[in-house]
Amino acid sequence: MTNAQIAETVVVAVIGKIAPVGDQGIDDERYENLKQMNNLIETLVASIAHVAAFRHRPEDSMARSGERAQAFLEQLIDYV
Secondary structure (H helix, E strand, C coil): CCHHHHHHHHHHHHHCCCCCCCCHHHHHHHHHHHHHHHHHHHHHHHHHHHHHHHHHCCCHHHHHHHHHHHHHHHHHHHHC
């Protein structure tokens, strides 16, 4: 299991499921979970956006990370 898979498992265990099932009681809880998941993802994306700003740096290691972060952010657009 990769670190990313472990992190996803932990997040779902801590925050809870987010997909509605058509039962008001369950869906109300999952809606609150969804809001928490949104807040977490917003924070993570902001961190990645910060790194993306390094893509124009002269240092190869910083530019490489910035380019990877920028590519990820551009990929997000395809999901929306």
